[in-house]
Amino acid sequence: MKSIMILGRTLVILLVFIKGITSDSHEEELLERCSLIVSADLSIMNSVNKTFVDMRKQLSNAHFVTTYETNVFGMAQCRNYLSTADCLACFDAGVTQIRRKCDPAAVGIHFIYQGCFIRHGIRNFYKQITMESPVLNCSYNHSVAEPGAFGQIVQGLLTEMVAATPKMKNYFAAAKRQVLSNGTTPTVYAVAQCVETVSQSDCGSCLTQIYTRLKTCLPQPGGTCVEAGCFLRYSDSSFFADSNITNITPYKGGGNT
Structure with a gap:
């Protein structure tokens, strides 16, 4: 893997503790996490983009998907009670937020909504069950x-x-x-x-x-x-x-x- 440029702290973690649900929107955001580790290797950015495309394609037929592009692991999951259309809508809303809030070359992201979550990273996290804090x-x-x-x-x-x-x-x-x-x-x-x-x-x-x-x-x-x-x-x-x-x-x- 090529060199990685580190900007500021290793990670920025934005945990949203909402004391009052205003709706049952599947796209209600629970957590957003953007890594401040930004890759100097343009292939990482390309792999991230391919990861989003592949995950969305798979979600047309499943509620849980994983994918791997060069140096980038991806995972997405919708709640099983969502229709395919609602699952894809939740995923699309998440990707839009990710692109708005995270550096496109960030080496890891984790966004969670009531109806779905989206995650990618340069390390294999498929077996991880805990974060810094729930x-x-x-x-x-x-x-x-x-x-x-x-x-x-x-x-x-x-x-x-x-x-x-x-x-x-x-x-x-x-x-x-x-x-x-x-x-x-x-x-x-x-x-x-x-x-x-x-x-x-x-x-x-x-x-x-x-x-x-x-x-x-x-x-x-x-x-x-x-x-x-x-x-x-x-x-x-x-x-x-x-x-x-x-x-x-x-x-x-x-x-x-």
Whole structure:
């Protein structure tokens, strides 16, 4: 690999901790990270551009993709409940932001949205599950009617999903559960997901770590926590269709399935 010119600090990390979700937009930004290490080798820039093109092409047929161009590793993932059109829209919005905010010759980027993430780098990060700090996003836009009952149901559902997701196809689970209180039946919606290049045990470890953070959002009506290798979200508002719900029941117990 040719020489690399370093500008300022090794990395600039911009973590966005949003205390109030204003919408369920798939393109709501959770994290942006641009490396300040800028390559003096023009081939890196060319490889980055090819990586974006290849990832977008693959996302037309999949929700998780990896790619490798000369000296550049790429990875992108959409939440499995997104349609192909919404997945590509999230990816395109991310690439637009990356091109606006990052040097085109930056040797690494990591942008995460509610609906997808995009990452590239000159080192292989496919097995990485942790960052310097997870991103925690809690919703404060309204209050739940029965905080105690709501929190209990959320924690029970998320605990089951953390146990089930590593054993499920594509490391993805979506579920909902009703909260019975004072004659009302609000519903909790939740999604768990890991990147598909990590091991089952690392997926479980990653989800366990972010669940510990995410439950601090309770009794707020929604929250998201994200690490390099996994994603966990709950909300009292639907952000996926019932047709996306997965059956976690056979996978909730211990052991492999």
